[in-house]
Amino acid sequence: xxxxxxxxxxxxxxxxxxxxxxxxxxxxxxxxxxxxxxxxxxxxxxxxxxxxxxxxxxxxxxxxxxxxxxxxxxxxxxxxxxxxxxxxxxxxxxxxxxxxxxxxxxxxxxxxxxxxxxxxxxxxxxxxxxxxxxxxxxxxxxxxxxxxxxxxxxxxxxxxxxxxxxxxxxxxxxxxxxxxxxxxxxxxxxxxxxxxxxxxxxxxxxxxxxxxxx
Amino acid sequence: xxxxxxxxxxxxxxxxxxxxxxxxxxxxxxxxxxxxxxxxxxxxxxxxxxxxxxxxxxxxxxxxxxxxxxxxxxxxxxxxxxxxxxxxxxxxxxxxxxxxxxxxxxxxxxxxxxxxxxxxxxxxxxxxxxxxxxxxxxxxxxxxxxxxxxxxxxxxxxxxxxxxxxxxxxxxxxxxxxxxxxxxxxxxxxxxxxxxxxxxxxxxxxxxxxxxxxxxxxxxxxxxxxxxxxxxxxxxxxxxxx
Amino acid sequence: xxxxxxxxxxxxxxxxxxxxxxxxxxxxxxxxxxxxxxxxxxxxxxxxxxxxxxxxxxxxxxxxxxxxxxxxxxxxxxxxxxxxxxxxxxxxxxxxxxxxxxxxxxxxxxxxxxxxxxxxxxxxxxxxxxxxxxxxxxxxxxxxxxxxxxxxxxxxxxxxxxxxxxxxxxxxxxxxxxxxxxxxxxxxxxxxxxxxxxxxxxxxxxxxxxxxxxxxxxxxxxxxxxxxxxxxxxxxxxxxxxxxxxxxxxxxxxxxxxxxxxxxxxxxxxxxxxxxxxxxxxxxxxxxxxxxxxxxxxxxxxxxxxxxxxxxxxxxxxxxxxxxxxxxxxxxxxxxxxxxxxxxxxxxxxxxxxxxxxxxxxxxxxx
Numbered sequence: 001x002x003x004x005x006x007x008x009x010x011x012x013x014x015x016x017x018x019x020x021x022x023x024x025x026x027x028x029x030x031x032x033x034x035x036x037x038x039x040x041x042x043x044x045x046x047x048x049x050x051x052x053x054x055x056x057x058x059x060x061x062x063x064x065x066x067x068x069x070x071x072x073x074x075x076x077x078x079x080x081x082x083x084x085x086x087x088x089x090x091x092x093x094x095x096x097x098x099x100x101x102x103x104x105x106x107x108x109x110x111x112x113x114x115x116x117x118x119x120x121x122x123x124x125x126x127x128x129x130x131x132x133x134x135x136x137x138x139x140x141x142x143x144x145x146x147x148x149x150x151x152x153x154x155x156x157x158x159x160x161x162x163x164x165x166x167x168x169x170x171x172x173x174x175x176x177x178x179x180x181x182x183x184x185x186x187x188x189x190x191x192x193x194x195x196x197x198x199x200x201x202x203x204x205x206x207x208x209x210x211x212x213x214x
Numbered sequence: 215x216x217x218x219x220x221x222x223x224x225x226x227x228x229x230x231x232x233x234x235x236x237x238x239x240x241x242x243x244x245x246x247x248x249x250x251x252x253x254x255x256x257x258x259x260x261x262x263x264x265x266x267x268x269x270x271x272x273x274x275x276x277x278x279x280x281x282x283x284x285x286x287x288x289x290x291x292x293x294x295x296x297x298x299x300x301x302x303x304x305x306x307x308x309x310x311x312x313x314x315x316x317x318x319x320x321x322x323x324x325x326x327x328x329x330x331x332x333x334x335x336x337x338x339x340x341x342x343x344x345x346x347x348x349x350x351x352x353x354x355x356x357x358x359x360x361x362x363x364x365x366x367x368x369x370x371x372x373x374x375x376x377x378x379x380x381x382x383x384x385x386x387x388x389x390x391x392x393x394x395x396x397x398x399x400x401x402x403x404x405x406x407x408x409x410x411x412x413x414x415x416x417x418x419x420x421x422x423x424x425x426x427x428x429x430x431x432x433x434x435x436x437x438x439x440x441x442x443x444x445x446x447x448x449x450x451x452x453x454x455x456x
Numbered sequence: 457x458x459x460x461x462x463x464x465x466x467x468x469x470x471x472x473x474x475x476x477x478x479x480x481x482x483x484x485x486x487x488x489x490x491x492x493x494x495x496x497x498x499x500x501x502x503x504x505x506x507x508x509x510x511x512x513x514x515x516x517x518x519x520x521x522x523x524x525x526x527x528x529x530x531x532x533x534x535x536x537x538x539x540x541x542x543x544x545x546x547x548x549x550x551x552x553x554x555x556x557x558x559x560x561x562x563x564x565x566x567x568x569x570x571x572x573x574x575x576x577x578x579x580x581x582x583x584x585x586x587x588x589x590x591x592x593x594x595x596x597x598x599x600x601x602x603x604x605x606x607x608x609x610x611x612x613x614x615x616x617x618x619x620x621x622x623x624x625x626x627x628x629x630x631x632x633x634x635x636x637x638x639x640x641x642x643x644x645x646x647x648x649x650x651x652x653x654x655x656x657x658x659x660x661x662x663x664x665x666x667x668x669x670x671x672x673x674x675x676x677x678x679x680x681x682x683x684x685x686x687x688x689x690x691x692x693x694x695x696x697x698x699x700x701x702x703x704x705x706x707x708x709x710x711x712x713x714x715x716x717x718x719x720x721x722x723x724x725x726x727x728x729x730x731x732x733x734x735x736x737x738x739x740x741x742x743x744x745x746x747x748x749x750x751x752x753x754x755x756x757x758x759x760x761x762x763x764x765x766x767x768x769x770x771x772x773x774x775x776x777x778x779x780x781x782x783x784x785x786x787x788x789x790x791x792x793x794x795x796x797x798x799x800x801x802x803x804x805x806x807x808x809x810x811x812x813x814x815x816x817x818x819x820x821x822x823x
Contacts, residue, residue: 059421061377063394064410071215071407146282153284157384158398164286171290171385179294183287190282340542340601343507343614344556345531358546433546435588 003177011166015185018162021155022148022193024084029091030141036092037099038125051097058093062086062151066158083155090151091144098140102133135208138201142194149190153182163189217404218411227408232392234412241389241416244382245375248311252318252371257364260326264360265352273327277320285378289313293385310382317378318371325367329360362436365428372424376417390416457483458504458612458644463513465499465669473499474669476513481661483518483611484642488659490649492692496669497648501614504646505531517612532560535605535613535643539621541597543589549575549600550585556608567607574603579633595626602634606641615647619654631657652693656681656700664689678704702778707771708813710780712794712803720747722759728752736789739764744800746770746793770795773802781810 004011036054040047060068069075069082106129114128156164166182169175202209221227228234263269292309300308333356341355357364383391393409396402458481465474474496481487489497502508504515506527515522522530543552553571558564575585578599589597598618605613619627619634635658638645649655655662656677664672664680666688673685681701684690690697717740718727727750731737736749739759748764755763768787771779773794784792784807791804 056418059373059417060414061373061380061417063377063380063391064413064417067394067406067410068414070403071218077403077406143281146278150282150284153286154381156286157381157395164284167284167287167290168384171294174294176291176294179287179291183284183291186284186287187282194278194282334540334542334545336538336540336542337544338542339507340536340538340604341544343505343531343534343536343538343542344604345528345533345559347528350559355544359544361546433588435545435547435590437590 003175004181007178007181011163011181011185014161014163014165014182015189018149018152018164018186019189019193021080021083021152021160021162022087022145022189025087025091026141026145026148026193028084029088029095029144030137032088033092033095033099034130036096037103040096040100041103047100051100054093054096057089062090062154063157065089066155078159080155080160082158083152083160087148087151091148094144094147095137095140099133099137102136102140103129105136106132131204134201134205138197141201142197145193145197146190149186149193153186218407221402221404221408222411227405237388237390237392238412238416241376241379241391241413244311244314244379244387244389245372245420248314248318248375248379249368249372251311251315252322252375253368255315256319256322256367256371257326260323260364260367261330261352261357261360263323264327264330265356267331270327270331273324277324280317280320285313285317286381286384288316289378289381289385306386310379310385310387314375314378314382318375321370321374322364322367325363325365325370326360329363329367330356332363333359358433359436361432362428365424365432369421369424369428372420373417376413376420380413457481457518458487458646459516460500461514461516463500463503463510463515465496465503465508466511472668474503474510477665477669477671478513479663479671479674481644481646483644485660486638486645486647486658488647488649488655488662489665490652490655490659490662490692491665491672492667493650494667495665497650497665498616500665500669501616501646501648504612504614505534505536507531532556532608533610533612535608535610537598537601537605537613537615537618539617541589541594541601541621543597543600543604545589548586548588549580549592552589552600553604553607555604560608562608570607571603574606575600577606577637578603593626594622595630598622598630599633602637611644613643613645615645617649618647620649620651627654634658656703664692676704699778702781702814703776705777705814705817707773707775707777707780707810708816710794710805710813711809712773712805713791715791715793715801715804717744717746717801718750718759720759720761724752724755724757724759727755727759734789736765736791738789738791738793738801738804740801743798746795746801749788751788768793770799772797777810777814780805781807781814784810 036050040050065086066082067077069086070077070079073081073085075081110128110132111124114124119127152162153164153167155162156168163182163185166178166185170178170182230236260273263273289310292313293306296309296312297305337355337359338351341351346354379387379389380391380394383389383395390409390413393405393412397404397406397409460477460479463474463477464472466472477496477500479487489500491497499508503510504517504522506522510523544555547555550568550571553574554567557567557570562570572582572585575582580596580599580603584592584596589600592600598621601618605615619630622630631654647658659677661674661676662680663674666672672692673680673689675683678701680689680693681697681704684693684697715738716730716732717738718730720739720741727737731752735753736751739747739750741747747761748766749768750759750763751765765788769779769783770793771783773796780792780794782792783794784790784805787793787804791806792810793804794802796802
């Protein structure tokens with residue numbers, strides 16, 4: 001506790017770093033996963049290869065992926081871009097399937113009704129299919145957000161500063177306090193992102209809250 | 215790329231007590247031991263929760279809660295707290311395995327639970343109506359029907375364990391993680407990247423082996439039917455790549 | 457014989473699902489429990505094989521009190537079919553059917569042979585035996601459910617809305633085949649449904665239950681239609697009771713008329729000659745099976761199948777009054793076609809003759 005109070009500024013700074021490293025991949029990943037997921041539902045032949053391909057990337061352990069990134073990107077090993085790109089890959093891997101399944105879970109009769117009313121394919125996607133898939137996509141996004149926060153801390157082993165740095169520092173000095181603070185801060189950050197997504201998703205799907213009270 | 219290739223093709227790195235084959239064996243040994251322990255706890259507990267319906271909320275919260283705990287921090291904390299009580303090599307090994315098991319239990323538990331819970335109530339009712347005992351229902355109907363989700367739980371756990379075992383090198387454990395950590399310490403990118411590649415390949419192979427076994431063991435009658443309900447279960451059960 | 461003596465079921469919380477039910481389901485007959493939701497029909501059914509334990513009262517099967525028997529052994533001796541089929545998704549159709557025989561310790565070869573036999577008995581292609589339930593249609597799954605319940609040849613069958621999850625056409629097929637099967641097997645069957653028409657069609661006797669599991673009336677379908685015990689039963693039976701009751705009244709000797717017929721493929725000129733001034737003439741095939749009515753004035757050339765009016769239904773001699781009346785009313789010539797067991801024309805009957813046969817029956821008569 002004493003250690004925490006004495007290092008408030010440092011912890012706050014690390015937390016901000018951590019949040020940025022976790023958030024950017026989440027947003028970029030979502031933006032890329034939506035068209036990919038749409039492709040997978042629109043063209044059924046693409047579903048299996050897309051899901052299998054992204055699933056393969058998802059199996060690669062994070063530390064390994066961070067280290068391999070410079071080979072692909074030509075970056076230095078200490079460059080935070082490695083972390084951002086690697087996490088974006090994970091986010092896409094998780095969300096492509098979720099988006100595809102979410103779009104697939106939109107009832108067929110709703111899509112047919114939209115078509116019958118003369119709503120074009122593009123408009124139908126934005127105004128009918130995507131909104132109805134929001135709950136499923138949000139569920140996937142929450143998983144991605146929480147796991148991103150956890151994974152970012154691994155990058156401390158490569159010397160990229162964020163909350164994980166508290167773990168490596170504490171361990172090197174045989175000092176538990178920073179580790180405990182780091183764990184708690186990570187969990188708080190994860191919870192905050194989780195709740196934020198939940199809130200946005202609820203705000204975006206008012207029809208799910210209007211059930212008749214029983 | 216050249217550094218990576220040079221390291222991988224150097225015959226010295228394939229020999230001795232810190233050579234690649236030994237590290238692979240260590241890595242697999244940790245992972246297998248962890249997975250067996252986690253399965254011994256997680257599968258019976260998950261089946262019990264699914265069978266009786268008790269403690270469902272706890273499962274979902276546990277899975278979500280554990281997902282938000284940063285693995286690396288947990289590993290370091292465990293070694294710092296438990297290590298001094300033990301002494302010797304085991305001071306690093308035991309806490310690490312403990313953390314690995316701890317992280318592997320939730321996905322296995324959740325898979326077993328969701329598998330049993332998702333069984334068609336009609337099938338269970340029919341089984342009872344035909345005069346199956348509670349144990350017969352469990353082993354002849356519930357477990358076989360739950361196998362696909364039990365397997366995906368174990369598969370997620372396996373990936374998690376292979377990945378986290380890599381991190382355990384930072385607390386002086388063996389396994390492929392050594393190349394990543396030592397390479398970093400000696401500023402030897404070839405070793406780091408070589409080790410990273412090996413870890414990636416190992417993870418993919420482990421996943422493929424599980425996929426193959428799953429195909430052999432699970433009844434073809436349970437081929438997945440995609441539905442919104444399953445999608446949501448899957449999202450809940452997904453684990454970190456760590 | 458299954459007998460309920462003053463059986464009640466009160467759930468924790470105080471809801472009375474079944475209140476003092478006493479009834480007997482005779483051996484070799486179909487007893488249908490029917491009623492609105494909440495009438496305790498399923499609870500009553502499930503108390504027979506002790507899936508639900510009664511709060512008080514006794515249920516006996518052939519004189520043996522079920523509460524004294526081991527529940528699992530009891531259930532192995534009773535066939536059980538439920539609405540959703542409840543097939544085991546991880547087992548092939550054959551393995552599903554062989555479940556109870558294997559539980560009873562039959563050897564595998566015998567159980568498989570039996571499963572094969574049953575597959576054909578319920579009208580399924582033996583090829584389906586190697587498939588899994590998710591590869592079958594709803595109607596097929598339901599047939600497998602019945603086959604599975606029959607596998608160990610139990611004397612008693614419990615069926616909980618087995619046909620209500622399939623579409624009406626398939627349901628009707630399943631009902632017909634079920635009756636055919638029961639004609640061969642003579643099981644003691646307790647059948648639960650919420651569909652009064654199904655109850656009337658299948659039941660040898662029908663128990664109408666009201667909410668709270670109270671027996672409103674237990675009678676044959678004909679008796680129910682002719683003489684409902686109270687307003688509840690009358691309302692539940694619905695409209696057209698008089699007409700529907702005729703379905704259970706065997707037609708007495710009806711005054712049959714010889715009907716001039718033409719063979720399919722005759723010329724229209726021949727048909728007109730045979731019709732002898734009548735607007736309609738009956739067309740039959742070589743075996744004298746009626747095919748439909750033709751109107752020679754409007755046709756030319758040869759009479760083929762496309763020319764036939766097919767609106768008329770066909771009744772069997774010795775069938776019900778309802779069938780005979782319907783045949784007369786639905787024929788464009790107003791002459792109802794009656795056939796023998798093999799479907800060959802016997803003669804025709806007029807609606808007024810059927811009506812006078814109905815009027816000659818004593819009021820409220822039950823077949």
